[in-house]
Amino acid sequence: MGEVETLLDTDILVELLRGNEEIAQNIDMLEAEGTLLSTSTINTFELYYGAYKTVNRSENIQSTRRLLDRLIIHELDLAASEKAGELQSHLEKEGIPLEFRDTLIASIALTKNISLYTRNTRPFQRIPDLIVSY
Secondary structure (H helix, E strand, C coil): CCCCEEEECHHHHHHHHCCCHHHHHHHHHHHHCCCEEEEEHHHHHHHHHHHHCCCCHHHHHHHHHHHHHCCEEECCCHHHHHHHHHHHHHHHHCCCCCCHHHHHHHHHHHHHCCEEECCCHHHHCCCCCCCEEC
16 A cells, blocks of 8 residues: 555644644644644645734744644646546536635645545545545
């Protein structure tokens, strides 16, 4: 069996930056089990956007960089772009569309065949074949 990897969603990354002990312990357990930790360039955008809006901008940007240096970063490639278009179209037809960034994040996880680690499980449960955990 190959290595297990999970994509950390923005809500998890923000809690790590805020020093949430429960989240940090959960992430430590995943690492101890040998799980590879990753995120996407969509999530990195959301983190940097938030950091640039804060009063302690410089400090928060540095903290964000340190956190991201520990992770595998997946880009939105052509396969994920196509998957996102398919997903969003399907969800819109069903009357349950996702916010575009969530669709992009999910498509990256799906095309890389990795789970998504998030506390924001509800919207992602609409996506067939996506493994969502918390």
